[in-house]
Amino acid sequence: MASPPLVQMRNVHRRFHLGETIVEAVAGVSLDIHTGGFLAVWGPSGSGKSTLMNLIGLIDAPSEGEVWFEGVDTHRMADNALTDFRSHRVGFVFQNFNLIPVLSARENVMLPLQIAGLSPQKASTQATEMLVEVGLERFLTSRPDQLSGGQRQRVAIARALAIQPKLVVADEPTANLDSENSHMVVNMMRQMNRLHGVTFVFTTHDPRLLDNVDRKVLLHDGRVEQDEILSCNS
Amino acid sequence: MQFLTLSLRGLLRNRRRSLANLLAIALGFAAIALFAGYTHNIYRGLANQAIHGELLGHLTIAKRGMSREGKLYPERYLLSREEVLRITALVKEERHVALVTPRLTLSGIVSNGRASTIFVAEGVDPTAAKALQAGLLVWDNGDPKNEPTMIGTQALDATKPDTITLAQGLAELLRLKQGDRASLLSNTVSGQANAVDVVVGDRFKSGSAATDDLYAFMPLALARSLYDAEGRADRLTVLLEGADQTDAMRADLVEKLKKAGYDLEIHTWKELSEFYMQVRAMFNMIFGFIFGIVLVVVVMGIANSMSMTVVERTREIGTLRAIGLRRSGVVRLFVGEAALLTMLGCVTGLLITVVVKYAIDAADISYVPPNQSGPVPLLVDLDVRHMLLTTLVMASVGALAAWLPARRAARQPIIDALGHV
Numbered sequence: 092m093a094s095p096p097l098v099q100m101r102n103v104h105r106r107f108h109l110g111e112t113i114v115e116a117v118a119g120v121s122l123d124i125h126t127g128g129f130l131a132v133w134g135p136s137g138s139g140k141s142t143l144m145n146l147i148g149l150i151d152a153p154s155e156g157e158v159w160f161e162g163v164d165t166h167r168m169a170d171n172a173l174t175d176f177r178s179h180r181v182g183f184v185f186q187n188f189n190l191i192p193v194l195s196a197r198e199n200v201m202l203p204l205q206i207a208g209l210s211p212q213k214a215s216t217q218a219t220e221m222l223v224e225v226g227l228e229r230f231l232t233s234r235p236d237q238l239s240g241g242q243r244q245r246v247a248i249a250r251a252l253a254i255q256p257k258l259v260v261a262d263e264p265t266a267n268l269d270s271e272n273s274h275m276v277v278n279m280m281r282q283m284n285r286l287h288g289v290t291f292v293f294t295t296h297d298p299r300l301l302d303n304v305d306r307k308v309l310l311h312d313g314r315v316e317q318d319e320i321l322s323c324n325s
Numbered sequence: 326m327q328f329l330t331l332s333l334r335g336l337l338r339n340r341r342r343s344l345a346n347l348l349a350i351a352l353g354f355a356a357i358a359l360f361a362g363y364t365h366n367i368y369r370g371l372a373n374q375a376i377h378g379e380l381l382g383h384l385t386i387a388k389r390g391m392s393r394e395g396k397l398y399p400e401r402y403l404l405s406r407e408e409v410l411r412i413t414a415l416v417k418e419e420r421h422v423a424l425v426t427p428r429l430t431l432s433g434i435v436s437n438g439r440a441s442t443i444f445v446a447e448g449v450d451p452t453a454a455k456a457l458q459a460g461l462l463v464w465d466n467g468d469p470k471n472e473p474t475m476i477g478t479q480a481l482d483a484t485k486p487d488t489i490t491l492a493q494g495l496a497e498l499l500r501l502k503q504g505d506r507a508s509l510l511s512n513t514v515s516g517q518a519n520a521v522d523v524v525v526g527d528r529f530k531s532g533s534a535a536t537d538d539l540y541a542f543m544p545l546a547l548a549r550s551l552y553d554a555e556g557r558a559d560r561l562t563v564l565l566e567g568a569d570q571t572d573a574m575r576a577d578l579v580e581k582l583k584k585a586g587y588d589l590e591i592h593t594w595k596e597l598s599e600f601y602m603q604v605r606a607m608f609n610m611i612f613g614f615i616f617g618i619v620l621v622v623v624v625m626g627i628a629n630s631m632s633m634t635v636v637e638r639t640r641e642i643g644t645l646r647a648i649g650l651r652r653s654g655v656v657r658l659f660v661g662e663a664a665l666l667t668m669l670g671c672v673t674g675l676l677i678t679v680v681v682k683y684a685i686d687a688a689d690i691s692y693v694p695p696n697q698s699g700p701v702p703l704l705v706d707l708d709v710r711h712m713l714l715t716t717l718v719m720a721s722v723g724a725l726a727a728w729l730p731a732r733r734a735a736r737q738p739i740i741d742a743l744g745h746v
Contacts, residue, residue, distance in 0.1 A: 150647050150739040171651050178649020185743070189644040193334035203648040250648070 095162055096123035097257055097290055098147055103156035105142050105313075116142035118313035119156070124292060126257065129284045131304040132294045139313035140294040141262050147292055148260035149177045161257065178207050182251025184261035184280075184293070188243040190235040190250075196222055197231045200250045207254055221249040225279060241272035245279065252283055259283075261293035265300060273300060332662040335634070336669075342630055343666060349626045350670025350723070353619035354715060355677040360615055361711035362682060364608040366704045371605075372568065375598035377458050380449060380478070382424070382562035383571045384578070385597060386412060389590045395559060400514045406556030408587070413561060415585055416578060421566045426453035427558030429548045433511030435491075435541070437499040444495060444509070446541040448548020454478035457564055477542045480526030486546055488526035494538030496528040503527055509543075513553035521551050533600075568594075616715075620722055623670075627663050628726040635659060635734040642734050643742025655735035656728060663727030664720050671716040682707060 105117040116139045124130060124147070132140050145151035146158055149165055158165050160180065165173060182203070183189075190199045200218035205211065222231055225245040235243055244264060251259045261280065265273035277293075277300050284291045301307050309317035336343045375381050387395070391402040404412070409427050416425045429448035434441050449457075458478060480490050480503075489509075491501060501507055503525055510520045523543070531537045549555055565574055571593050582589050595602060635642070642655055650658075682705045690703040734742075 145740050148647070150743075174646070174649055174651050177647075183644075183647050185644070187640075189640065189743070191331070191641060191644070193338060194331070198330070202645075206645075206649045206654070254649075 094126065096159075097126045097128075097161060098122070098124040099157075099159040100146070101157045101159070103146060103153045103158060105139075105146060105151065106154040116313050117146065117153070120313070120315055121156075122308065122315065122318075124258070124290060126290055127284070127288050128290050128292075128306055129281055129304050130290075130292045130306045130308065131301050132292065132308045132310055133296060133298065133301060134310035134316075136296060138310040140296075140310055142313075143310065144260050144262040144292065144294055147258075148181050148183060149173060150183075178203065179254060180257045182254060182256040182259040182289075184244065184247045184251050184259060184264045186263040186266045188235065188240075188247050188267075190243060190246055192235050195232045195234055196227060196238065196246045196249075199235070199246055200253050203250060203254050217253055218249070221253050222246070224283075225249045239272075240268050241275055244268065244272070244276050248276070248279060248283065252287065252289065255287070256289060258290045258292065261291065263294050263296075265295060265297065270299075273297065277303060328658055328661055329665070331658060332665050335638075335658075335662050336666055339634070339637075342633070346626050346630050346666055347670045347673060350623055350667055350719065351673035351677055353623055354671045354674025354712075354719065355681065357612075357616055357619055357715050358674065358678040358708070358712050359681055359705055360612060361708040361715070362678070362705040363703075364612060365706040365708040365711070367608065368601075368605060369706065370701070371598070371601045372594070375601050376564075376568065376594050379598065380428075380447065380454065380457050380562065381594040381597050382426075382457060383565040383568060383594055384563040384575055385560050385592045385594075386416070386563065386578070386582070386589055387560040387592075389588045391559065392590060392592065399559065403514065403554060403557045403559055404561070409556065409558050409561065411585075412582065412587060412589075415581060416561070416563055419574065419577065419581075421570050421574065422563060423566050424453060424456050424562075424564035426450050426457070426562050426564075427545065428560050428562050429545060429552060429554065429558050431511050431548055431552050433509055433551075435495070435499065436508045436510070437501055437505070438508070440499055441510075442495070442498055443539070444491075444541045445536075445539050446489070446509075446543050446548065448543055448545045448552075449478060449481070450545045451478065451481035451483045453562075454481055454542070457562070477529035477531070477540070479529070481542060481544055482526070483544065485524070485526070486544055487521070487523050489523045489541055489543040489547070490527045490529055491525055492531040492537045492540040493528045494531070494534075495541065496525065498538050501525045501528075509551060511551050513551075514557075515553065517553070519551055519553060521547065523547070571595075616718075620718070623667070623719055624722055624726045627666065627723045628730070630666075631659060631663055631727040632730045634662070635730045639734065639737075639742050642737075643739050643744075646735075646739045646742065652735040656731045659731035659734070660724045660727050664724045667720045667723035668716070671719055675712065678712070679707070681705075 100120055100122040103117055103120045104115060107114045107116060120143060132143060134140055146153055149160065152166065168176060197215065197218045200221055201214040204214035204217055219231060222228060225248055227242060227245055230238060230242060265276055268276060280291050280293065281303050283289060304321065306320045308315055376383060388402045388404060395402045413425045416422055431448065432443065432445045435444045477490050480488060482488060505525045506522060507525060508520055508522055510518065513519050531540045549557065565571060575591050575593060578591055645655060685703060685705050691700040692703060693700050
């Protein structure tokens with residue numbers, strides 16, 4: 092019997108009130124994301140990619156519909172319970188890296204580990220291992236402003252993977268990078284996906300970055316227009 | 326958690342703002358600590374003056390009603406010779422009692438043969454008086470030898486029964502110098518007039534302009550003779566080993582003397598020194614006023630600084646919440662930052678306080694307080710109790726000032742915080 096999906100979205104809507112206007116960023120999306128997948132959500136600007144990412148990453152709640160994670164209805168969870176649930180299961184990579192500027196690369200990676208309750212010593216060891224894995228062993232004590240864009244995003248990937256999550260949500264991780272670094276970041280995510288079996292969902296509006304994914308979901312006006320599984324990459 | 330690191334580095338992000346806040350807190354702390362140290366020194370000096378200078382001792386024992394009606398009917402409230410001896414023996418049995426001595430206050434007219442004026446005199450045993458005034462801190466700015474010119478009983482001598490001392494103002498009024506002769510006229514207990522010739526042994530400063538042309542000291546034996554009250558006393562003065570034993574000792578003695586069959590009233594030196602209590606109440610009110618102003622400045626500074634910090638770091642708050650930090654964690658982070666800033670400010674304030682304290686002490690400044698007959702030194706103590714209290718209150722209030730903006734930031738939706746520009 093096939094294992095249940097990691098994330099199940101059932102007829103999910105997300106509406107925002109902008110003054111007297113109601114904008115529907117996600118309009119009735121139903122999506123199953125399976126463990127170990129490497130999934131790209133793509134589409135033009137304003138298609139609802141980021142909103143969908145927020146809902147998948149459990150940092151936003153749907154206006155209508157249900158989001159299930161590992162068989163748990165997350166809609167019913169209180170804020171603290173949902174925060175703890177997320178801290179052990181979901182890693183994030185942001186478009187602007189969102190590293191803490193006053194912390195070193197290692198301290199940034201240690202943050203989610205210490206929030207999850209690890210001792211400083213264990214967190215430091217694991218953070219170092221992760222940074223070595225993304226090729227930043229020479230930059231452990233460097234602050235974000237001492238790193239290039241590509242290096243910062245690798246720190247962000249290491250931070251997302253440090254807690255050994257089930258899912259990494261990456262919203263436009265390459266938007267602020269040149270094409271060389273963009274390919275490097277996507278390849279790195281793919282490598283981590285294969286190495287650790289972590290599910291990756293990322294958004295992009297650059298079709299050139301979709302070569303390596305095993306599933307791509309085209310979003311348009313908040314609706315899934317195309318959901319294509321590329322078995323050759325699986 | 327690396328919250329402490331995060332808080333400390335958070336403070337270093339905007340160094341100029343943090344420094345301005347830190348200085349405001351430090352100067353506020355120093356202002357409070359220096360004023361508290363000054364009042365502490367004043368209280369200590371006044372307590373010393375009341376207990377030793379005014380010869381109040383720590384406790385005063387008299388017949389019940391003496392404090393209320395003793396001046397109207399002195400004969401009714403005098404302790405008999407037997408009572409003086411028995412009560413003295415009972416009190417001396419107690420641990421921590423350093424001295425028990427009978428006292429007799431009387432008033433009358435003093436004359437130099439050409440002019441007369443009224444006086445109020447304390448009859449006190451010369452040996453006991455020296456013990457009572459031993460160690461009294463005396464300071465006279467005009468005296469290079471630092472002579473104890475405020476000790477009124479110094480010239481009293483058990484071997485010179487007719488030698489008395491006069492307050493400086495009283496002596497000047499009658500132009501009496503050391504070694505001059507004078508006459509004292511007073512009523513006896515039974516209301517008869519009585520007079521004795523005395524020698525002026527010394528002059529002293531009473532410390533108060535109101536009493537400087539009135540007060541005199543004389544040997545107890547002379548006072549008893551003038552008052553025709555041999556062996557009697559209007560009260561017993563008790564000196565303890567330390568002032569902190571006063572209240573407990575009073576409670577013990579009240580019970581003990583009651584059991585022994587005596588109906589007595591026992592007053593502490595604070596109850597008898599109205600001036601001490603008035604000065605203390607006034608300074609406490611001024612201290613509260615200054616403390617309140619400084620607290621308002623600190624709260625406004627921290628609240629303003631934290632509000633700006635929270636706005637500047639909204640996206641960071643969103644990131645921390647996304648990766649698993651609870652709302653309470655965000656609040657803790659910013660409250661910790663404010664508390665750390667306040668603590669650092671207080672430590673800096675402590676350093677400023679110590680430097681200014683020693684500078685003031687070294688400057689040898691003196692001034693004449695209102696209603697005082699001579700100058701007193703401007704000295705500042707390090708009042709540890711008030712400094713700890715100030716640190717605690719400032720840190721708590723500073724944390725509270727950060728709590729509101731931090732709570733507001735923690736409650737905003739994560740996606741709004743992440744999208745903040």
